[in-house]
Amino acid sequence: MDSKSCNNFVSYVGFEEHEMQPLGSSRRNSSCENGIKLLPGELLIAKAQNVLMFSPVGDSKQGMSGVLSVTNFKLAFVTTDDTNGEDATHQQNHLYGYTDTCLTNVDAIYVIAGDKKRRLLPGNPVPSKVKGIFIICKNMRTWLFSFKFSPLKDGKNLLTALLHHAFPNSHHRLFAYDYKEPYYSSVDKGVQLFRDISDWQNELDRTMRNRGQMKKGWRISSINVQFKLSDSLPQYVIVPASITDSQLNNAAQHFQGSRPPIWSWSNERGAALVRMSELHPTITERTQENTMFENIRKSHPQILAPIVIELNKDISVKSVAAGYSKFVSLCSPENIRQFWLQDNNFYSLLESTRWLKYISYSLEKAVEASEHLNLGTSVILQESDGRDMCCVVSSLVQLLLDPHFRTITGFQSLLQKEWIAAGHPFCDRLGLVVKADTEKSPLFLLYLDCVWQLCQQFPAEFEFTETYLTTVWDAAHVSIFDTFIFNCEKDRARAVIDPNYPLVLRSVWDWREQFNDQDILLFYNPLYNPETSCTTVKPLYAIPCLELWTQCYFRWIPPLEIRNGGRNHIELYTRLIQNDISRLKVNANGSCASPVDKITTYLLQMNIDSFYPFSNRNSDNTTISTPIMNSSMLVTESLLDAQSLLNAPD
């Protein structure tokens, strides 16, 4: 399989080449057609001239004129009076521009015809006269375009193309299949994808620290190598050592999704975190379930009975989706009038979405599970087919208890293990492909929000920043990467070998595919201090203790931007102190002749607004920046070797 060679190959050459690159430039081979940058494999489908783009949540009085196009990858707006040049202050993506939207990010399209606005669903007829369109994206960005000054048919053509391509009805119409750029992976070696048996073996060794007694309880089974045990489980699963493969096979049939209990993690006391699905609703005989519990008991070094935490009470994939849709409308007001109307009752409106309640619930369950584990009791997380709330809670528990997962590579490995390998149906939940029987629901965002709450309560315990988390959510809607486009490993494995629709696997964790080092620098939390970090963190989860993730949810609402303010100034200030410390260290350690100017420096923007790096500062075009040493990256040797940094030419 290509995927393996691809993912295990780290190109040092590419790495260095990249270092030599001038900042801000893209290394991609993009062609240019009518002013629109096209990626290899990207095709222009429709175009509308003289389109007005209005600033979001405004009064729709002043627009920016430009060309709006639909390709098989994105909706692109190119304006002649573009100010987003090289000095842009926002995060810059190599794959698409600031005023572009990946088609997979499009959530809802409204057509404005006459004085009316109505939602267009895939397959709906497009009216002949399209006055404008209003688009809500999955990352809550909104777009308002007017075709008032466009040639007559442009609006209709564009909308027809958009409606068709933004909601594909088959998986291979995602752009990942069309993207022709050759790929050489430079994913950090520390990120475990949990596709190979070695990753599972390492995880078992790491958590059990080679304590033989504990390891005796669990074994790696290859029973699912051909996905014959379960469609949604990975090829390798860790199961109680007391169960044979044939017993496992037999038991699996009784459980939803054919998913018997699977090991996720163990703590140093040997207490294991296990996730499992429920018995099929038609089965009333609980023998199989009890047999499984008994096996998990036997796997405990002291043969202690596990605790079962059910994750289907008071929450469901459906209820999260329903609450979220209300929440989205609160975060994507169409105009300034609606914005202030919502503002009047914001707190009760927020309560009615139940979004914070679901976060509270998830954190509460994670705290509950972590308390049992800390006491030495194994915990079984149980949910209908174990692919949704199990992912949320299981990966939260491990963040609470295992500092390894609070690093960036650790966190990415955790997502690989508990979400991707464990078969969270990303394709369905993100609504990437239009199918009748799928349920869209933002479980992954729910999880990221929970993680953000942890970062708020324990700001020095996580290597990543909220900008990183927000970027992960954005990246989930870029259909170039395979990470979040499949429902399970089986689908991925099939896609890779399908000769009709060849697909190259590109991991989203290869952040340099999307961003330059300066933007990646902002993923690293300058407050993080691995030396003094706690082994376990215990968050407050009551609703009054939770906050709203304003960066992720409000960043596209200009009236909410705090000029020269915002919590991100804490980060900025800490970076500056860290930078001073790094320079002083160089001075204190080395000779007093200053070698500082030999070190690779990055420009840190100093005058930032509250939604930096996502907003575009346009009212004030003086940007002030200061060179800083890459101190946060110095900490993580995986990215840059400190010594080579010191020796690197300017």
Place this chain on the structure above:
Amino acid sequence: MEKRGSAELLNAEQNNSKNASSDSLNSDSKSSSLNSKMGQESESWEKASHSKSFSTSSTSTDNNIVSALEAKKENQGKNLSGSDTGPPLLNGERVQGVAREVTYLCPYSGPARGVLSVTNYKLHFRSIDRETPYVVEVPLGVVSRIEKVGGASSRGENSYGIEVFCKDMRNLKFAHKQENHSRRNVFEKLQQYSFPLSHKLPLFAFEYSETFPENGWNVYEPIAELKRMGVNNDMWKISKINDSYTLCDSYPAVWAVPAAATDEDLQASAAFRSRGRLPVLSWIHPESQATITRCAQPLVGVGAKRSKEDERYVQLIMDANAQSHKLFIMDARPMANAVANKAKGGGYENEDAYQNAELVFLDIHNIHVMRESLRKLKELCFPTIDETRWLSGIESTVWLKHIKCILAGAAKIVDKVENHKTSVLVHCSDGWDRTVQLTALAMLMLDPYYRTIKGFEVLIEKEWLSFGHKFQQRIGHGDEHHSDADRSPVFVQFMDCVWQISQQFPNAFQFNEHFLITILDHLYSCRFGTFLFSSDRERVQEQVKQRTVSLWSYTNSQLSLYQNSLYWAGPHYQLVLMPTASMRYIKPWKSLYCRWNPSMRQQDPVYQRTRELLVQKEQLEKQVMECRREQASRANRSLTSPAPPRLHSPVHS
């Protein structure tokens, strides 16, 4: 094997915590300690929160570090005489009564048996039945009212005692044993010393005799502050017309007015303004000379009276700013209230009479509405929180909407002054409640000086104290009339607004949240003279400066406790703050309003971590300096050319 449902487990846990916080009598009783200042107290708090759930070793919060430090300092100054179980006493503090076998009914950790002492300053309870003594201390100035609970016929445990209602969002319940007859004495002493003015006793501030290295009474000097703003200049002059407080008895002796205004102008304008509170200078823009001036409503009345002199005087204020030919009059009230005030002889400026002036109503409600709103907030926050209805509950108190309205009003003033270079005249009815909220907030946003610790003290001294915010009536120091209609949390609301701004601009303030909370604690405590009385005239008459200690003596003697480690006065720091007045950003100030609830206590390691980093930086700077010095001296020895050691300058220092 039996399967244990998680819901069941959860319930068990919830029940436990319920037992702790709400057995019969306790349910609406209240807990705890004054501020997190007393070391013992915060220790016991921490214990409580640990037993509830949290356990990490890093729970020593910023607050706790601060409180520990502060407790240490405070203990040094304390007269530790008296028995071992007696309360630590301040200089000038005396124990007035002690009751043993009293039970404090903590709404969170359950009943604790111990000794209750009453001094002329505080109520002090110390448990004797717990391993770590549980201590509750409340300065009696904080007490709003005291009630006896239960009578001779009361049955059942803890049904007979005293309930103390406080101004700082908590109530305390103590149960006495009927047979001891201890309640009567405690109740009487509490009444006397909580409400000394109603019992012909002095306020504690007049008995407190601590000395501090700093003298806070020197913090604010009106002329020096006017000079800092560049007055006198061509357009503005210092006037001493009110030297003996005869023109306006609620204004200070010294103020600034347009240079062109004569004393007759001032007298005529004062005659046309409620309580003689004529327009005077609050702040002047250092570049544009646009000003913020403040006053009370004009005495328009139902007859639509006019005063040519007042109109002319307002014109002088406008003319003093060459940049603009317009003046904004910001009436803080809702228009309906302004209209209604005509019936009482007040009203608002007619735009026809005041040419070139534009009148804007800012829709801020009166002191009674605010009092009611905070009362609801207390109900919501204390003693326990219904978390399922927390958000809608917050909304129903309307407290945050009022905050938003005030912030929006202040931001409007800042916008006019900063972006349009236009002067703004602010008033409400009397010009001592909403007006000062607005002017003080606008000044805080416009002038970074007021965002330093000493600058903030000056701001409070100038805008609030010297211009006659009626602290005595609004707080009711030492006064037993708890339902007095003059009481209102106007100053608390201002501090809340300051906190909201500091949340949006975490680097902009030299002081931290602890500073704000300390000020609010001593707003009530009556330990310092700062917030006593309602005007400069009264304070001079009562010789407050001579006879009491200033709160700023206390704060300025331990500045490091109040320093915001994120404060950044670097070259690119923000001069003018423009907070966003959207409900999406305005938050309940949990560390103030919910601080008695241990389950709401959040840690804030951001400050801890940045402090660590700053310390590390300082050490490295020293190290580098030493290295340089060593090298220089070595160079000196070999050559003879002395190179002065120069510290490598970091990016933004």
